[in-house]
Amino acid sequence: AMRESYSCENDAGFKQVNPQAGDIVVVGGNGKLGKLFVKMFRLSGYSVKVLGREDWHQAEQLVANASVVVVSVPIDKTEETIARLPKLPADCVLTDLTSVKQAPMKAMLAAHDGPVVGLHPMFGPDIKSFAKQVIIYCDGRGAEHYQWLLQQMKLWGPRLHESDGKEHDETMSMVQALRHFTSFAYGMHLQNEDADLSRLLAFSSPIYRLELAMVGRLFAQDGELYASIITAAPENIKMFKRYLRNFSSALTLLEQGEREAFVEKFNEVADWFGDFATQFQRESRDLLLAAHDRVSH
Template identity: 45%
Template sequence: MIENKLNVLRNEIDKIDKNLIELLSRRLSLVSQIGKIKSRFGLFIYSPEREEQLMSCRKKEAIKLGISPDLVEDVLRRIMRESYYKESKKGFKRLYSDCRPVVIIGGKGRMGQFFAKMLTLSGYQVKILDQDDWINAKSILINVGVVFISVPIHLMTKVVNTLPPLPDDCVIIDLSSIKTISLKTILNIHSGPVLGLHPMFSPDNENMIKQAIICCEGRYPESYQWVLKQLQLWGAKLYYCTSMEHDKYMSFIQSLCHLITFADGYHLFKENVDLDKMISFSSPIFKLKLITIGRLFHQDPQLYANIIMESHDNLILIKRYYKRLGTMLMWLERNDKIEFIVRFNKIKNWLGVHADAFFKDSCKLLQLITDMKK
């Protein structure tokens, strides 16, 4: 009798699930129609105001029905991500209709390919200039309107200095992760417009929705405003700073962060731990650490060697970090819990309201880790 009753209820659930899928299909169909309209009229694909208004209304409705607002938010954000993906597949309006050909130096690399895809979806004529094509550089760069430089950091200076003369109004856009040296090099060889962009996301992403791009002014910003608007049309969030400020923060965000992840991986390797057991025994927070380690070691070692070692300022910062580790080691050797707690509270106070916000974000992230199959 119990099994029969369960089967009746499960059948009802199956019917509701089927209805949910049909409703989801209808919603995505409407999204496709919206995508066509946005593409035609050059409307931004991502509207934070619209998204937050929708989210707020749906969460209030959920509360009235006795449903967790967090559940509704999780479901809607996943649906929205799929919706943005479908919208972006429809292409984008080309904001600068008179733009001459766009050349991407390093266009066969992952980030180069990503920008080539986005520009092509917007109707720009894109040409690729990679290391195998350099013999034809002059012909490829004839009458070029925009040049994106997407090459490894250690090759940036060499590539820039071997460029043939470009049209005076050609916009050169640097995509490297170190801005001070690269922009200075470009400004020295080109008298026209120069812009520094640093995409703060992996080129594995399908689109730029909600992705951060740091913008560093080089020269003649009025000449490349259309580029910035095109990025926003693609859904990117733009943040502006000087090249020196950019490099200062990248030392923390990239160089030091990647070195610490490398050190974690190196330590586990030297300890020769059983990874399968460690994964099985892991808490969600440690599994997230393992994911971060695995992601780094899945990629190109030359990329990370360049990011960490290309700037002398990175070495200075890493030495300060190493010295502070030594100080903490002394606390441990003395079993000085009081000193640890005092420092802990000082850092907590320094973080202020961000500590609470980071904690809430981490709870959501860790729940996603828990829900993973493995």
């Protein structure tokens, strides 16, 4: 029901939190994620302008009346793009949607003396609604001046979670880089084994379909984007190596026929997960139940 009400609201538009605001300028607003935010700000009543790759000759006019400048260009162009921005109005909020946070935050604080807040929407442009999605935000400076922007995004439905650049980037290594990398390797393995995907699906009840979907959906998307996310931090590669070591030591247990050692290790990990293990079991069951209800009603 919540999903429905949000998607209806999408069509009808959202309440405008700051009717006094000037332009919202989205740098890279013709891109996948930029376009989505352009749409959401327009649906919320703001005057939105796009500063695309070919528009730099008129950058100064474009930002002259800006209340917000949102940078949403490819990750590897982000810092140079921020540095290239013309002088912004003093009270303009400078923000970005980049999947990494430390470097863009530093660049934004250096480029602009006014309010700065970094954003990382934890979803891609293919979502149907912002409801239940998560947006991480990092304070740069001038929180009182960008509160309205956070309030505006809250009306779209996501949960906003505050972090700092360092915590964000470290957590991302686990939440996105490792997950995408293992999905990638899993997909590569399915290809090399020439797995029959339709047969796998036919044999899969919902939880296994979900797991297969988590892997397969990666390959419906952009390889460049995933290359950037997976290699975003140099530490990621080191972590993947540690993962590989864990993988092979688990394999060694099996190869050596150490069934008991395997079970012992299993219980050790289970102890470490503690109450989260049952919480995860419950959450996955509820998710599948909810998905089932949506399909059958």
